[in-house]
Amino acid sequence: MPAVSVVMKGSTMGTVSGVDGKYSITVRDRESILVFTFQGYATQEIVVGDQREINVTMGARATPTVTEAHTRFCVGLVVVPPYKNVYDENEWVGGLNAGYFFNKYNGAGIALRNKTGIHNSVGSYGNITRWEVSQTFIGAVYYGNWGRNSGKVFLQTNIGVGALVYVNNNPDGIDSNTNPNVGLLLSESIVYRPVRALSFALGFECVLAVRPVSFGALTLGVNYHFGR
Secondary structure (H helix, E strand, C coil): CCCCEEEECCCCCEEECCCCCCCCCCCCCCCCEEEEECCCECCEEEECCCCCCCCCCCCCECCCCCCCCEEEEEEEEEEECCCCCCCEEEEEEEEEEEEEECCCCCEEEEEEEEEEEEEEEECCCCCEEEEEEEEEEEEEEEEECCCCECCCEEEEEEEEEEEEEEEEECCCCCCCEEEEEEEEEEEEEEEEEEECCEEEEEEEEEEECCCCCCEEEEEEEEEEEECC
16 A cells, blocks of 8 residues: 555654555664554554564554534624613623533533613603613523534524623612522524634524513624634
8 A cells, every 4th residue: 555654653763655555664673663554544553573574454444533522612792682662772782602512513601691771761750760771691501402404504502591680770879779680591593614613603592580671682693613
C-alpha cells in the first residue's frame, strides 16, 4: 500500500511507503517500535527485535469516531416584544445562554433574560404616572431537540426554571419595590448551523410567572460552539 506513514515511536524519525508499498528506515536498536498509520485504517505497532524486513498488512478500516459534545456559548438579541398597548411601552435589552451540549442537539446550562420598559398609569383625573419597570430571569435550562432535523437545520425546545426579579421604580421615589419570584422559561426556535462552530437561531420564547407577569418575545440568536 503506498503512502503509509512509518515512524519510530517516540522520535521524529520516519518515512512513507512508495508506490510499490516498500519503505526503508533506520532504527536505534532492537527495542525500537515502528508505528504504521494510514488514514481510515487501524494503526499498527511492531517491535523491531531481530527483524531486518517487516511486512505489515494494514488492519480493517477504522470506524470513524464522531464526538458530538460541544460547549456552547450563545448570545440572543430580542428584536420584537410580544405585546404593546396604549399605556405600556416595553423594550427587551437582551439575553445570554451558556451551556454544555452532551450530544449534537441536546444540552443543559444557564440562561439570563432581562426586560426593561416604561409603564404609564392613568389616574382618575387623567394624570399620567410613569413607572420604570425591569424584569430579570436567571435559571437552569435544558436545551432539547424534539423536532425533525436535516443536518444543518433543526427545531429546538428550551425549558428552564429559575429566579425572576421584578423591580418597579416610581420616578418620584414612591412605592419602589423589588419582588422575587420563580419563573419558567419556554422557548421554541429553528436553528441553522452553516458551519460546525457557528449557528443562528430564530424563535419565540417567554418566561412564565404568576406575579410578576409573564413576558416573552421573538428572538434572534447567534451561537458559537467550541470543544471536542
